[in-house]
Amino acid sequence: MDVMPKWADVILIPLISILLAAILSALVILAIGESPWAALKLMVDGALGSTYGWGYTLYYATNFIFTGLAVSIAFHARLFNIGGEGQALIGGLGVAIICLFIPWPHWSLALLGAAIGAAVFGAAWAAIPAFLQAKRGSHIVITTIMFNFIAAAVLNYFLIGALKAPGMEPATPKFPEATHLPSFQDMFNFGETTFFRGAPANVTFFVALAACVALWALIWKTRLGYEIRSFGHSESAAKYAGISPTKIIMVTMLISGALAGMMAINNVQGEAERLVLNAVEGAGFIGIAVALMGRSHPFGVLLAALLFGFLYQGGAELALWTSIPRELIIVIQALVILFTGALDNMVRMPLERLFLAMRRAKT
Amino acid sequence: MNDIAPAIELKGISKAFGPVQANKDISIRVMPGTIHGIIGENGAGKSTLMSILYGFYKADAGEIYISGRKTAIPDSQAAIAAGIGMVFQHFKLVENFTVLENVVLGAEDSALLRPSLARARRELKSLAEEYELNVDPDALIEEVGVGMQQRVEILKALYRKADILILDEPTGVLTPAEADHLFRILENLKREGKTIILITHKLREIMEITDTVSVMRRGEMTATVKTSETSPPALAELMVGRKVLLQVDKAPATIGREILEVKNLNVTDDKGVHRVKGISFDVHAGEILGIAGVAGNGQSELLEVLGGYEKATGTIIVNGEELDLTGAKSDGQSRRARGISHVPEDRQREGLIMDFHAWENTAFGYHHDAEYQRSRLFMDNAAIRKDTEEKMARFDVRPPDPSLAAKSFSGGNQQKIVLAREIEQNPDLLLIGQPTRGVDIGAIEFIHQQIVALRDQGKAILLVSVELEEILSLSDRIAVMFDGKIMGERMPQNTDEKELGLLMAGMNGETA
Numbered sequence: 001m002d003v004m005p006k007w008a009d010v011i012l013i014p015l016i017s018i019l020l021a022a023i024l025s026a027l028v029i030l031a032i033g034e035s036p037w038a039a040l041k042l043m044v045d046g047a048l049g050s051t052y053g054w055g056y057t058l059y060y061a062t063n064f065i066f067t068g069l070a071v072s073i074a075f076h077a078r079l080f081n082i083g084g085e086g087q088a089l090i091g092g093l094g095v096a097i098i099c100l101f102i103p104w105p106h107w108s109l110a111l112l113g114a115a116i117g118a119a120v121f122g123a124a125w126a127a128i129p130a131f132l133q134a135k136r137g138s139h140i141v142i143t144t145i146m147f148n149f150i151a152a153a154v155l156n157y158f159l160i161g162a163l164k165a166p167g168m169e170p171a172t173p174k175f176p177e178a179t180h181l182p183s184f185q186d187m188f189n190f191g192e193t194t195f196f197r198g199a200p201a202n203v204t205f206f207v208a209l210a211a212c213v214a215l216w217a218l219i220w221k222t223r224l225g226y227e228i229r230s231f232g233h234s235e236s237a238a239k240y241a242g243i244s245p246t247k248i249i250m251v252t253m254l255i256s257g258a259l260a261g262m263m264a265i266n267n268v269q270g271e272a273e274r275l276v277l278n279a280v281e282g283a284g285f286i287g288i289a290v291a292l293m294g295r296s297h298p299f300g301v302l303l304a305a306l307l308f309g310f311l312y313q314g315g316a317e318l319a320l321w322t323s324i325p326r327e328l329i330i331v332i333q334a335l336v337i338l339f340t341g342a343l344d345n346m347v348r349m350p351l352e353r354l355f356l357a358m359r360r361a362k363t
Numbered sequence: 364m365n366d367i368a369p370a371i372e373l374k375g376i377s378k379a380f381g382p383v384q385a386n387k388d389i390s391i392r393v394m395p396g397t398i399h400g401i402i403g404e405n406g407a408g409k410s411t412l413m414s415i416l417y418g419f420y421k422a423d424a425g426e427i428y429i430s431g432r433k434t435a436i437p438d439s440q441a442a443i444a445a446g447i448g449m450v451f452q453h454f455k456l457v458e459n460f461t462v463l464e465n466v467v468l469g470a471e472d473s474a475l476l477r478p479s480l481a482r483a484r485r486e487l488k489s490l491a492e493e494y495e496l497n498v499d500p501d502a503l504i505e506e507v508g509v510g511m512q513q514r515v516e517i518l519k520a521l522y523r524k525a526d527i528l529i530l531d532e533p534t535g536v537l538t539p540a541e542a543d544h545l546f547r548i549l550e551n552l553k554r555e556g557k558t559i560i561l562i563t564h565k566l567r568e569i570m571e572i573t574d575t576v577s578v579m580r581r582g583e584m585t586a587t588v589k590t591s592e593t594s595p596p597a598l599a600e601l602m603v604g605r606k607v608l609l610q611v612d613k614a615p616a617t618i619g620r621e622i623l624e625v626k627n628l629n630v631t632d633d634k635g636v637h638r639v640k641g642i643s644f645d646v647h648a649g650e651i652l653g654i655a656g657v658a659g660n661g662q663s664e665l666l667e668v669l670g671g672y673e674k675a676t677g678t679i680i681v682n683g684e685e686l687d688l689t690g691a692k693s694d695g696q697s698r699r700a701r702g703i704s705h706v707p708e709d710r711q712r713e714g715l716i717m718d719f720h721a722w723e724n725t726a727f728g729y730h731h732d733a734e735y736q737r738s739r740l741f742m743d744n745a746a747i748r749k750d751t752e753e754k755m756a757r758f759d760v761r762p763p764d765p766s767l768a769a770k771s772f773s774g775g776n777q778q779k780i781v782l783a784r785e786i787e788q789n790p791d792l793l794l795i796g797q798p799t800r801g802v803d804i805g806a807i808e809f810i811h812q813q814i815v816a817l818r819d820q821g822k823a824i825l826l827v828s829v830e831l832e833e834i835l836s837l838s839d840r841i842a843v844m845f846d847g848k849i850m851g852e853r854m855p856q857n858t859d860e861k862e863l864g865l866l867m868a869g870m871n872g873e874t875a
Contacts, residue, residue, distance in 0.1 A: 221741050226723070226730050233716045239672045240705070240713040241728035242695025 004355045010300070014293055014340055016347050018307070021339040025332040034324055046317025047310045055184050055199020056316070059271065060283075061309030062201070065208040066263035067287025068294060068301040069215050070256045075296040076219060077252040078232040083129060083144025084260040085284025086151030087122040091261025092268040093155060094121030096163060096275040099175040110179040114269050115207065115262055122261015123254040125151060130253030134246040140253075148284070159277055171276040181270045202270035209302070211259065216298040218255075228252050260284060292341035304340075311336060368431030370395040370527055370558035371416070376425035378411055385411040387582045389425070393575075395526075398549060398559045400569040400590070403579030404602055404803035405774050409562045412579070413529050417449045418442040429527075448520020452532045454512050456504045462515050463487065463500040466522050483522065490521055494551040495544075509657075510541035517548065528552065529560045534568060538657050539831065539864030546572050564804075566595040567832070578602055603805045613815045616839040619648030622792050622823035623669075628677035630664045630847075638664040639675070640847035646792070651814065651824040653838025653855075655831060657867055661847035662827045663708055666796050669825070670705040671698035682791060695728060704785035706778075708796030708827065714781040715769040722751040722765035725784050754783040759809065775806025782810060786817055793817060796827045811837060831860050831867075845869040 026036035047057045067084040074081035081087075094117035104110035129143035156170070165173035181203050184196035219225040231238040231248040238245065263283060268275050286308055293307070294300030315329035339347075369392040378386040385408045393399040403409050414420045416427065418436040427434050429445045436442050442449070456465050463483055471479045484500055491497045496514050504512060513533060520528055530549075534542040549559055549572060561573060569576050570590060577587040578601040586601050600606055623646040630639035639661040646652045656662050667673035671694045679686040681701055687693045698705070707713040715724050726735050726747045734750070737743040751765040758779045760772070769777060778798070785793065798814065799807040814837060818824055828834050834841055835855050843850045843866035850866040 217741075221744070223730055223736075223740075223742055226726070226742060230716055230719075230727065233718050234712065236709075236712045237714070237716050237727070240670065240695060240707055241730075242671060242697070242699065244694065 004352055008351065008355065010295065013344065013347050013351065014304075016351070017293075017339040017343070018336065020347070021332075021335040024335050024339075028328065028331060028335075029324065032324065032328065034322060039318055039322065039324065042317055042321055043310075043314030046321075047313040051184075051188075051195040052197060052199050053313060053317075055196040055201040056313040057306070057309040058184070058201040058205050059199065059266070059309070060312040061305045062205045062208045062266045063263050063280075063283040064286050064290045064305035064308050065212065065302060066266070067260055067284050068290030068305050069211055069287075069298060070260035071287045071291035072294065072296040072298065072301055073215060073219070073228070073259065074252060074256040075291060076225075076232045077228045077248055078235075079133070079249065079252060079256075080141050081126065081144055081253065081256045081260075082141055082288065083126060083147045083151075083257075083284070084263075084287045085280050085282070086144070086148035087125045087257045087260035088263045088280040088284050089148075089151040089155050090125040091118035091122035091264035092275050092279050093158060094118045094261065095264045095268045096172050096175075099179040099269060100163070100172060104176070104178045107179060107181055111181060111203070111207075111265065111269070114179070114265050118261040118264040119258035120261075122264075123258040125261070126253045126257025127250070130250050130257075133253075134249040152278070155275075156277065159275065163275070165274070169276075172274045175269065175273050179269060180273055181265075183270070200271040202266065204266035204270045207262070207265065211262070212298040212302050215259070219298070224251065260287070286337075289337040289341045292344070307336075308333075367395065369393055369428070370430060371560075372428040372431075373412075373416070374426045374428070376412065376415060376422045376427075378415060378420060378422050384582050386415070386422070389579075389582075389584045391577055391584060391587065393527075393558055393560060395430075395558050396553060396556045397574040398553055398561060398572055400573035400576040401560060401562045401579060402564060402566070402569050402576060402598060402602060404564065404805075405801050406803075407579040407602070408582040409579055410531060411582075413449070413531060413560070413562060416442065417447060417529065443523050443525070446524060446526040448517075448523060448525025448528050450513065450516040450520065450528065450530045450533060452535060454509075454516055456512060456515060458505040459503060461501050461503055462498050462507070462511075462518075465504060465515055466500075466519050470523055486522060487518060490518060493555065494521075494548055496521075496548055508541075509536045510538075510544065513537070513545065514548070526556075527558045527560070529562070531562045532564070533561070534563070534565065535829075536658065538868045539860055540868055542568075566598055569598065570595060580604060599804055603803070605805070611811045611815060611836040613837075614819065616651070616818065617649045617821070618839075619650075619821055621645050622648050622682060623825065624678075624680040626678040626680075628665070628668065628675055628679065630661070630668055630673060630675045632664065632673075638847055639668070641677070642844075642847070642849045644842055644849060644852070646823040646825050648791075648823050649818060649821045650839045651818050651826055651837055653834040653841045654825065654827045654844055655834045655841055655863055655867060656827075656829065656844035658829050660844045660867075662844050663796070665844075666705070666708060666794055666825075666827055669698070669703065669794050670707065671695040671703075696731065699728060699788070702791035704788050704790035704793050706781050706785050706793070706795040706798060708800070710777055710781050715777060717770040718768055720766050720768060721755070721760075721772070721780055722748045724769050724780055725751040725754060725765070727784065729784070729788065754787055755780075757787075758783040758813070773803065773806075774801040775803045775810075778802050778810060779806065782813060786813060790822065792823045792825065794825050794827075797829065798826070799828075799830070799833060831863055834863070835860065843867055 029036045029039050047053045067088060070084050071081055095114045098113045098117035099110060102113060104113065125147060129140050129147055132138035132143050133140040159170040163172045165171055184199060184201040185194060188195040227243045228248055230241060230243055231245060235245060267279055272279065290301055290304040290308055293304040311333050315333060318324050318329050319326045371393045373389060373391045376386050376389040389412060401409050411420065415422045418438040418441050427436055434445050436445060457468065463480055466487060467479050467483045487500055496518055498511055498514050498518065533545060537545065553559060563569060573590045575587060576590050578585045578598060580602055626643045627641050628639055629641055631637050654662050664673055668675040674693065675688045679688060681703060711717055716727065735743055735747050748765050755763040755765065760776050760779045795814065798810050802810065814824060826837060838855050840852060841855055842852045843863055845867060846869060850869065
C-alpha cells in the first residue's frame with residue numbers, strides 16, 4: 001500500500017518544495033535590501049505578463065523539455081546521463097552541417113532534416129559512453145561528464161576551423177534563409193495585432209510537445225519501454241526474462257542522446273540561426289533538475305520545464321530592471337533546483353508521516 | 364512453577380509499522396532452563412517480537428521482565444547486559460577475521476588486544492568442552508563452513524555471558540547432520556540452565572527439540588502449549604487458522620519420453636569459480652526430478668544455465684534439440700521459445716519486478732508473445748490485464764487486483780503470480796527453484812498441488828529445493844548435488860532424510 005495518495009506525491013510535494021525555495025529566495029532578496037514582493041511581481045510580469053515574456057519563457061522551456069526528456073528516459077533504465085550538455089552541443093553541430101551544406105527548398109523540410117541531424121549527432125555522442133558502460137562497465141556518470149568537455153573542445157575546433165564564418169568571431173555563417181524556422185511572431189500574426197513580437201519562441205516548441213507525447217507512449221505503451229523499465233527496476237530480473245542489458249543500455253542512451261541533441265533545432269536553427277560557442281548555456285544540466293522535478297514522467301517534465309523557463313526569463317528581467325545582481329538570480333534558480341531535486345526527501349518524509357497519522361486517526 | 368520467576372516474560376507487547384500491526388498485545392512466559400519454540404508463517408511477527416526483545420525496535424506498548432525484574436531494552440547493548448544473546452538468520456561475522464577475533468570483537472577488555480584474545484582463547488576452550496561447541500579459534504571465517512560459523516555466533520553470545528539465547532531460523536542453511544549437531548548443542552546448553560528461544564517455521568524442529576511452543580499468526584499469539592501435548596497437524600492448523608494437508612497427495616508417475624538430457628555440464632561463474640562440475644542427468648515427461656542439496660552447491664547455476672542467463676560448456680538437449688549454451692541463442696527468450704518455463708529461486712530479485720503492477724509482471728518474460736501485442740509497436744495492456752485477472756482467479760491470488768504492485772502481495776501470493784505465469788504457458792519442461800521459500804503453509808499446499816498436476820499432464824519438471832521434506836514428498840526421482848557434482852540418484856521410496864543428508868554433506872561410497 002502506498003503511504004501517500006498519488007496527488008500528494010505528484011503535485012503537493014513539488015508545490016511545497018517550490019514554496020520553500022521561494023521563501024528562502026525572498027529572505028535572500030530581503031537581506032540585500034530589495035523587496036521580495038516587487039521582485040516576484042517583476043518576475044511574473046516579465047515572464048508571463050506579456051506575449052513577449054511568454055515568448056521567452058516558452059523558448060527556454062523548449063530547451064528544457066528536450067534535455068529533461070533526455071535525462072528522464074535514461075532514468076527509467078537507471079542510467080544517469082549527465083551528458084545532455086555535450087550531446088546538445090554536438091547536436092548543434094549536426095544542425096549546422098545540415099543547414100549549411102544542403103540547399104533546402106522549404107523550412108519544413110529543413111526542420112525535418114535538422115531534427116534528424118541533431119538526433120543522429122546527439123545519439124552518436126551518447127553512444128560512446130553507453131558502449132563503454134555496457135561492454136566495459138565504465139560508469140556512465142563519469143564518462144558522460146568527460147564527454148561534455150570533449151564536446152566543447154570539438155565544437156571549438158570546428159568553429160575556428162572548417163565551419164568558421166569570415167571575421168573575428170568563432171561561429172558559423174548565418175544559415176540560409178530557407179532554413180529559418182517560423183517564430184511565434186510569424187505564426188501568430190493577425191494583421192493588426194502581432195503577438196510574441198521579438199521573442200525567440202518558435203515552431204520547435206510544438207516539436208517538443210510532440211516529443212513529450214511520443215516518449216510517454218514509448219515508456220508506457222511499447223515493448224521497448226517495458227523492457228527499459230524492467231531493466232531499470234531490476235537488472236537481475238531483466239536477465240531472467242531474457243532482456244539483454246547491453247541492448248537496453250545502448251538503445252536507451254541513443255534515445256537519450258537524440259533527445260538532448262534535438263534541443264539544437266530550438267536554440268541553433270530556431271533562435272540563433274547559426275552555431276556559436278557555448279550555444280547550450282547550461283540547459284543540459286537544467287535538464288537533470290527538470291527530470292527530477294518531473295519524476296521522469298514526460299508530462300511532469302513539461303510542467304517542470306515551464307517552471308524553469310519562467311525562472312530563466314523572470315530572472316533575466318530581474319537582472320535588467322533591479323539592482324539585484326545577476327549572481328543572486330543564479331542563487332535563486334539554484335535554490336529551486338536544490339529544493340525540488342536534491343531535497344525531495346526533506347519534504348517527503350514529514351508529509352508521509354502526516355498522511356500516516358491522518359490515516360491512523362481515521363481507523 | 365510459580366515460585367521461580369520466568370527467564371523472560373513479555374506483557375502486552377504491541378508494535379505497528381505504519382498501518383501494519385506487526386505485534387498485537389503479545390504476552391509470553393519462558394521458564395529458565397527450557398527450550399521455547401516460536402512458530403508462525405512468514406510475516407506473522409516472530410522476528411519483530413525478537414527484535415523488540417533484542418533492542419532493535421522499541422515496542423509501542425508493553426513490558427519486558429527478565430528473571431522477574433522489569434527491564435527496559437532500548438538497544439542491543441542493554442539486551443546483552445540483560446543476558447540476552449541472539450543468533451541471527453544471516454550471520455553477523457567479519458569474513459576476513461579469525462574465529463577468535465570475531466568472538467572478541469566488541470567485547471575487548473582494554474585497548475590492547477593481546478590480553479583479550481588470550482582470555483578468549485581459554486574461555487573458548489572451556490566452552491567447547493562443556494557444550495560440544497568445537498571450533499578452530501585461528502581459522503578465518505570465510506574459510507569455515509556455515510555450521511561452524513553458526514557455532515561462532517553461539518560462542519559470541521556465550522562469551523558475553525548470555526543466559527538467554529535466541530536463535531532465528533537456525534537450520535535454514537544447515538545440512539540435516541549439522542542441524543542434529545546444533546540440536547545436541549542446544550540440549551547441552553539447556554542442561555546447563557540456559558534458556559533458549561527457537562524461532563522457526565519448521566514443525567519438525569519444534570516437535571524434536573522444544574519443551575513449549577507458542578504459535579503466532581498475523582501479529583497475534585494464538586496459543587502457547589506444551590510440545591508433548593500437541594502434534595504437527597494441530598500446530599499447522601493454529602498457524603494457518605484452518606486445517607492443512609501436510610502430505611502431498613499424488614498418484615504414481617507415468618513416465619514418458621525423455622524431455623531434458625544434460626551431458627557433462629560445466630559452469631564457471633564470472634569470478635572464475637567452477638560451480639558445476641561435469642554433471643549429467645535426464646528428466647522425462649510426466650516426471651518430477653528433485654535436486655536436493657544445501658544452498659550454494661551449484662543448483663542455482665544449473666537453473667540459470669537452463670533458464671538461459673548463465674554460460675556453460677557441455678550439452679543440453681531439450682525435446683531432441685541441442686540448446687545454445689554460449690552464443691546468441693543462450694538467453695531467456697530463446698529458452699521460452701523452446702518450451703522451457705522457469706520459476707526462479709529468488710522471485711523478488713528475478714521472477715518479479717517488485718515495483719511493477721501484477722499485470723505487468725504477468726507479461727514478464729513473455730512480453731513478446733503475440734497475444735500481448737496490439738500492433739508491431741504497441742503492447743496490448745488491456746489484454747494483459749484481462750489475462751492477469753483470469754490467472755489470478757485460477758491460482759487464487761489474493762487480493763485478485765491486477766493493478767496492485769507485486770511488492771504489495773504476500774510471499775505466497777507473489778509466488779502464485781509467478782507460478783501462474785509460467786505454468787499457464789503450458790511448457791514441456793518446467794524449471795522450479797525453491798517453490799515454497801518464504802511461502803506460508805496454506806499456499807505451500809496449493810503450490811505443491813499445481814506442480815503435481817502439471818506432472819500428471821505429462822510435463823517434465825526439474826525441482827530444486829533445499830527443503831528435504833519437499834524434495835522427498837514431491838519428487839519421483841531424487842538427485843543430490845554437492846560441490847557442483849551429483850553425488851547420487853535415489854528413488855524417494857528407497858531412501859530417507861538420513862541417507863540424503865549424508866549425500867548432501869558430500870559423504871558417499873559410490874559416484875554418479
